[in-house]
Amino acid sequence: MVSRVIPVDPFDLVIFGGTGDLARRKILPGLYRRFLSGQMPDEARIIAAARSEHDDQEFRDFVRAAIDEFGSPEIQIPDQIDAFLDRLSYVTVDARGDQGWPELAKKLRKKVVHAFYFSVGPGLFGDLADRLHHYGMADADARIVVEKPFGHDLASARELNETLARHFDEGQIYRIDHYLGKETVQNLMAVRFGNILFEPLWNAQYIDHIQITVAETVGVGGRGAYYDKSGAMRDMVQNHLMQLLCLIAMEPPSHFDPDAVRDEKLKVIRALDPVEPAEIVRGQYGADEDHADYLADVEDRSSRTESFIALKVHLSNWRWKGTPFYLRTGKRLRARTSEIAVVFKDPPHSIFGPQEGRRGNVLVIRLQPNEGINLRVTIKEPGPGGMRLVEVPLDMSFKEALGPDAEDIPDAYERLIMDVIRGNQTLFMRGDEVEAAWAWTDPVIHGWEERGDIPRGYDPGSSGPEDALMLMHRDGRRWREVKA
Numbered sequence: 189m190v191s192r193v194i195p196v197d198p199f200d201l202v203i204f205g206g207t208g209d210l211a212r213r214k215i216l217p218g219l220y221r222r223f224l225s226g227q228m229p230d231e232a233r234i235i236a237a238a239r240s241e242h243d244d245q246e247f248r249d250f251v252r253a254a255i256d257e258f259g260s261p262e263i264q265i266p267d268q269i270d271a272f273l274d275r276l277s278y279v280t281v282d283a284r285g286d287q288g289w290p291e292l293a294k295k296l297r298k299k300v301v302h303a304f305y306f307s308v309g310p311g312l313f314g315d316l317a318d319r320l321h322h323y324g325m326a327d328a329d330a331r332i333v334v335e336k337p338f339g340h341d342l343a344s345a346r347e348l349n350e351t352l353a354r355h356f357d358e359g360q361i362y363r364i365d366h367y368l369g370k371e372t373v374q375n376l377m378a379v380r381f382g383n384i385l386f387e388p389l390w391n392a393q394y395i396d397h398i399q400i401t402v403a404e405t406v407g408v409g410g411r412g413a414y415y416d417k418s419g420a421m422r423d424m425v426q427n428h429l430m431q432l433l434c435l436i437a438m439e440p441p442s443h444f445d446p447d448a449v450r451d452e453k454l455k456v457i458r459a460l461d462p463v464e465p466a467e468i469v470r471g472q473y474g475a476d477e478d479h480a481d482y483l484a485d486v487e488d489r490s491s492r493t494e495s496f497i498a499l500k501v502h503l504s505n506w507r508w509k510g511t512p513f514y515l516r517t518g519k520r521l522r523a524r525t526s527e528i529a530v531v532f533k534d535p536p537h538s539i540f541g542p543q544e545g546r547r548g549n550v551l552v553i554r555l556q557p558n559e560g561i562n563l564r565v566t567i568k569e570p571g572p573g574g575m576r577l578v579e580v581p582l583d584m585s586f587k588e589a590l591g592p593d594a595e596d597i598p599d600a601y602e603r604l605i606m607d608v609i610r611g612n613q614t615l616f617m618r619g620d621e622v623e624a625a626w627a628w629t630d631p632v633i634h635g636w637e638e639r640g641d642i643p644r645g646y647d648p649g650s651s652g653p654e655d656a657l658m659l660m661h662r663d664g665r666r667w668r669e670v671k672a
């Protein structure tokens with residue numbers, strides 16, 4: 189692996205829930221990759237803390253198996269894995285009792301960064317914060333990392349913020365939205381604010397509309413119980429799609445620093461209009477030959493939770509008044525793809541005559557898979573026969589354009605954990621941002637609950653319910669195809 193990375197400061201990272209699913213799939217294999225890339229200093233230590241009884245060796249075996257299962261073939265390097273595992277240890281800790289806490293406190297070294305990753309349900313955040321404080325680990329330099337879901341609505345998010353604020357300042361709290369750790373999501377800012385080309389056109393005068401699509405092929409899997417209480421609006425729109433919308437719509441911050449960026453994102457969330465019921469389409473996937481339907485997956489035949497949502501959103505500010513944002517996300521769709529399409533207005537007049545029509549440019553930012561940027565432009569069709577116009581893509585796949593450098597793109601979690609150690613909060617959500625996002629989401633959800641809205645069915649492998657297509661058709665627009 190090519191390494192141009194600078195090691196972060198020495199650290200002790202404690203992962204509460206260190207034997208959980210997220211730790212196994214993402215956090216631990218990700219940390220190993222950072223170790224391989226040279227970003228993790230020799231003095232780094234990772235301590236898993238969880239309720240079950242294990243010793244260090246059992247935990248290391250668990251991590252070895254996780255790397256084997258979730259790491260790519262080229263990172264399966266036995267000596268390196270051994271060297272990484274040497275940095276790992278395990279403590280049995282009871283989040284709601286006293287067991288293990290003094291031992292954990294003793295393990296932490298002086299003069300290194302202390303980070304505590306709460307990879308547990310939000311119901312335990314308060315207990316963990318209280319005990320870290322009680323056992324003297326919540327000092328002014330400590331950092332805590334919290335996973336989503338950050339609340340279920342505005343009231344619970346506020347309560348969580350207040351709970352954490354009892355022992356930690358805002359500058360110590362890292363609320364993860366893993367979409368912000370994705371390479372192309374950060375590239376959104378580079379494209380917008382590193383080029384002069386787009387910014388003058390980046391407003392309602394030139395942009396007809398924006399589409400944000402996050403489509404998945406998977407169903408709710410083994411997470412039915414959690415998912416059915418959330419639905420696509422809480423699980424994806426309130427956080428991930430909202431963050432994408434913020435980065436697309438925000439004003440240029442004065443600096444790329446945490447508060448400057450987050451202040452601008454907050455203004456976007458606060459400028460969102462309430463959503464009209466007619467501008468929301470919710471759906472639930474049906475069954476196919478290989479898979480059960482949504483209702484069977486969540487084991488509740490009367491569930492009205494959505495596994496798909498499409499909505500049309502407006503922003504009331506000078507830049508965006510009149511340009512709708514169409515958002516959609518869902519499970520069991522045709523392809524796994526996430527993209528943002530910025531659809532520019534047609535030129536005001538076609539000098540080539542009415543038969544050639546007027547064609548708008550489209551800028552597509554592909555988040556996954558095959559990260560890249562595509563700009564659709566109009567050119568002359570080659571050859572004789574007069575001025576016939578065609579549209580061609582100026583297509584840039586980051587992998588092709590950047591070669592081997594693009595191969596070593598860290599996964600979202602790896603990057604975000606390293607940012608925690610570096611003390612950089614730019615890619616983490618601030619408490620007021622999360623609350624503002626819930627303040628906009630809550631009435632939308634209450635609205636459909638009060639109306640007794642029933643989600644429409646859709647076929648697995650489709651692009652969602654028919655009505656979602658209509659949401660754009662009736663505005664004379666169409667969604668881009670859901671394809672990988």
Ligand code: BG6
Nearest residue numbers: 336366402404423424428526556
């Ligand atoms: C999570 C949601 O936050 O994001 C999941 O809870 C979803 O339901 C996942 O599948 C999607 O993330 P990614 O990185 O695979 O697009």
